[in-house]
Amino acid sequence: MISRFVAFLLLLYALGFAWFSIWLPQPLDLRTTDAIVVLTGGAGRIDRGLTLLRDGAAKKMLISGVDRSVRPHELAVRYKAPDTLFDCCVTLGREAIDTRSNGIETAHWLEKRGYDTVRLITSDWHMRRAAFELRQALPEDIVLVYDAVPTRPSLAMLFKEYNKYLLRRVAALVGI
Template sequence: MIVRLGSLVLVVWALGFVWFTVALPGPGPDLRTDGIVVVTGGPGRIQRGVALMEAKQARRMLISGVDRRVRPRDLVAEYGVPRRLIACCIDLGDESVDTRSNADETAAWVARNRYKSVRLVTTDWHMARARFELRRVLGDGVAVVPDGVRSEPSFVVLMTEYTKYLLRRVAAPFGY
């Protein structure tokens, strides 16, 4: 009985993993939102957010999870972010250290600005968990548009992220 149950769990996990890897999101639709949230931690994320801002896809952008030592001038030097965007429209969030706290930091920013829609920019393999965390804290009152930055993740990265996603889905209803 235990072997059968274990086999069933393994098959369900494997089928879910296949779905997870096949369904990695790409760039979002050409749709204007109130704000853009870029979750730091992977290549191309900030550049994607800046490109969306330059295309006037939102009013403001939050870069969540920024190291406290990073200053706006560092964005200019590292990513070529136009100074005019930094001056008017980009907020640096330095309160978060992981995906859960990125969502909390974003929710506070969304509430402060009274936004009804945000575009979430993160790497394709990170989108499911980041979106889950964000929707969990924002609720149904704010639309979240996923915008995945394409990558070439390894099998280990995909497997690790899928497992984290499943664990969060199981733990969140219990307050963890």
């Protein structure tokens, strides 16, 4: 009886990993939101956010998890964006050090500005856990839409992220 239960749990785990790996979140259309939140740590994320900001998909953008030594002008040069875009519309969030604190930093930033809708930009393999962390930190009335940056993650990367996602879900269930 116990071996069947363990086999069942292993089957659920394997099916969950298959779902997690095969159906990665996708980029979003150009619908507008009040704000864009970009989580640092992966190629294409900031580019995607700046492009959407320039195209009018949102009024403001938070880049969460920026190193304290980075200056707005440095990012403007690196991403070939005008300094005026960073001056008016981009906030560099410097408090977050991991995905969980990205959620907290984002919640505080949105609350100060009174925004109701936000577009989350991160890598496709990272989106589910990042969205979960944001949902944990945000009030229920904030609309969160997902805009994943396509990548080519390795099987090892997907396996690691799937386990982090599961562990975080379990931790949230027990109140951690």
